[in-house]
Amino acid sequence: MKRIALFAAAALGAATAQAQGTTAPPPATAAPAPGVQKIGVINVERLVQESALGKEAFNRVKRLNDQKKEEADKLSKELRDMEQKLADQGSSLADDKRESLQKTYQEKAIAFKRFQDDANRDLETAQKKELADLEKRVFPVINQVGKEKGFTIILNKFQSGLVYADDSVDITDEVLKVFNTTVAVPKPAAAAAPGGSTPGSAASKAPAPAPTKKP
Numbered sequence: 001m002k003r004i005a006l007f008a009a010a011a012l013g014a015a016t017a018q019a020q021g022t023t024a025p026p027p028a029t030a031a032p033a034p035g036v037q038k039i040g041v042i043n044v045e046r047l048v049q050e051s052a053l054g055k056e057a058f059n060r061v062k063r064l065n066d067q068k069k070e071e072a073d074k075l076s077k078e079l080r081d082m083e084q085k086l087a088d089q090g091s092s093l094a095d096d097k098r099e100s101l102q103k104t105y106q107e108k109a110i111a112f113k114r115f116q117d118d119a120n121r122d123l124e125t126a127q128k129k130e131l132a133d134l135e136k137r138v139f140p141v142i143n144q145v146g147k148e149k150g151f152t153i154i155l156n157k158f159q160s161g162l163v164y165a166d167d168s169v170d171i172t173d174e175v176l177k178v179f180n181t182t183v184a185v186p187k188p189a190a191a192a193a194p195g196g197s198t199p200g201s202a203a204s205k206a207p208a209p210a211p212t213k214k215p
Contacts, residue, residue, distance in 0.1 A: 071115070072115065141175055
């Protein structure tokens with residue numbers, strides 16, 4: 001997800017990092033390592049797709065997408081039917097009736113294109129809203145895990161320019177667990193709220209405008 005570029009969590013301090021996983025004192029010749037930095041990475045895309053809240057957000061966007069697609073299919077069928085009527089009956093219609101039918105077709109084709117643009121814009125807005133809401137809820141969880149585990153920095157695994165990270169520093173599973181157990185999924189409203197991760201466009205291709213010349 002592009003909007004989440006970097007997650008930074010405050011460290012508990014050098015003493016916390018040094019205290020974890022140490023069972024024996026260092027050799028007498030080893031100098032202390034003050035200010036040890038602990039870095040973790042998180043797969044934000046997985047967090048959104050697999051968390052309970054992320055799935056709910058995706059479902060809300062999918063419902064909106066399905067609704068727009070159903071409307072688009074209906075409008076597209078009307079245009080195809082009118083185009084077929086022009087092809088089948090155009091030559092037998094009086095000039096004024098044929099021109100009226102062609103004009104109606106052109107108007108519907110323009111309205112359908114406008115519907116496609118509006119539907120795509122509505123879906124994009126819904127996705128951005130859902131992502132913003134998820135960010136507000138997930139940031140505190142990432143900060144919590146970062147503080148508890150003594151991380152100095154937590155990076156977005158695939159959106160921070162990172163080219164390699166050992167699996168041992170990936171804390172996605174841990175954040176997912178905390179996120180799913182501490183952040184409640186809101187109860188569905190009576191009407192589905194638009195917004196989420198990313199279904200395909202609802203708009204279908206409009207049929208080609210009918211010819212304006214007489215058949």
